[in-house]
Amino acid sequence: MPGFSMPEARAVKQIPDRIYATPQEQVADFVFNEAVVRVFPDMIKRSVPGYPTIVENIGVIASQFAQPHSTLYDLGCSLGAVSQALRRHVQAEDCRVIAVDNSSAMVERCREYLHAQDSMFQELLPVEVLEADICQLEFQPASVVALNFTLQFIPREQRRDLLAHIRQTLLPGGALILSEKLRFEDSEEQELLSDLHIAFKRANGYSELEIAQKRSAIENVMKPDSLAEHRERLLAAGFSKVIPWFQCLNFASLIALP
Numbered sequence: 001m002p003g004f005s006m007p008e009a010r011a012v013k014q015i016p017d018r019i020y021a022t023p024q025e026q027v028a029d030f031v032f033n034e035a036v037v038r039v040f041p042d043m044i045k046r047s048v049p050g051y052p053t054i055v056e057n058i059g060v061i062a063s064q065f066a067q068p069h070s071t072l073y074d075l076g077c078s079l080g081a082v083s084q085a086l087r088r089h090v091q092a093e094d095c096r097v098i099a100v101d102n103s104s105a106m107v108e109r110c111r112e113y114l115h116a117q118d119s120m121f122q123e124l125l126p127v128e129v130l131e132a133d134i135c136q137l138e139f140q141p142a143s144v145v146a147l148n149f150t151l152q153f154i155p156r157e158q159r160r161d162l163l164a165h166i167r168q169t170l171l172p173g174g175a176l177i178l179s180e181k182l183r184f185e186d187s188e189e190q191e192l193l194s195d196l197h198i199a200f201k202r203a204n205g206y207s208e209l210e211i212a213q214k215r216s217a218i219e220n221v222m223k224p225d226s227l228a229e230h231r232e233r234l235l236a237a238g239f240s241k242v243i244p245w246f247q248c249l250n251f252a253s254l255i256a257l258p
């Protein structure tokens with residue numbers, strides 16, 4: 001089975017994201033609808049610095065924490081990039097992946113992509129894709145839970161309960177992998193890293209108009225926290241240790257241990 005060759009990138013048609021390329025009189029709040037689904041692989045790669053590295057390494061990290069006869073969760077799975085990485089890397093016996101998203105458009109396409117992966121490789125972990133709100137989910141005992149850029153879309157007042165719930169379902173020796181856009185308490189750091197993120201988007205071909213309109217579309221729906229807030233909330237939710245393993249500009253990923 002290939003390691004870092006990312007077969008999912010070949011399987012997915014890369015339709016360019018032009019959603020914010022034309023001026024809109026009133027920019028509506030961002031939603032994960034069919035129009036976003038169509039361009040999502042291109043959008044996320046050109047918008048989130050380090051995304052391909054994070055996704056592939058979630059597979060590598062998960063392979064260290066996965067335990068036989070347990071469930072691995074991909075929460076807010078979108079098109080299932082993390083589920084695919086889990087299936088490429090995790091070898092523990094009798095594991096299964098449960099991928100969850102509350103966008104029906106995402107879930108529908110995610111199922112197609114995972115079926116395509118099934119037809120390309122043998123002996124992949126079984127995967128189930130659920131259309132559900134992760135805040136209402138009944139969890140099975142899990143060795144690995146991935147929240148890859150999902151928590152920032154959950155209303156702030158629900159984040160702690162969700163993490164506490166995840167903590168309760170994690171088996172000893174398991175791990176939560178949490179990736180998020182970060183906010184910085186130091187204003188100079190915040191300004192520099194958000195300017196550099198804009199430079200990253202520009203370097204990936206987004207115009208000033210696209211950058212500005214996308215920013216106003218996400219400002220009411222995606223609310224990043226600081227690293228200190230993440231750490232405190234994870235500890236309050238019952239995790240014993242929080243280990244940052246990746247940061248690229250204002251995007252980071254943490255391992256939280258039960």
Ligand SMILES: Nc1ncnc2c1ncn2[C@@H]1O[C@H](C[S@+](CC[C@H]([NH3+])C(=O)[O-])CC(=O)[O-])[C@@H](O)[C@H]1O
Nearest residue numbers: 032076077078081101102103133134148149150153
């Ligand atoms: N309450 C909720 N319940 C379930 N899903 C939700 C909820 N709220 C938002 N979502 C879903 O969380 C996903 C966030 S995208 C994750 C990328 C993916 N992890 C990836 O590795 O490619 C991140 C981004 O676009 O920046 C969307 O598919 C939402 O529908």
Ligand SMILES: O=C(O)C(=O)Cc1ccccc1
Nearest residue numbers: 043044047048181214218222
């Ligand atoms: O585009 C941005 O500025 C982001 O912060 C990330 C993002 C990526 C894909 C959908 C929504 C937000």
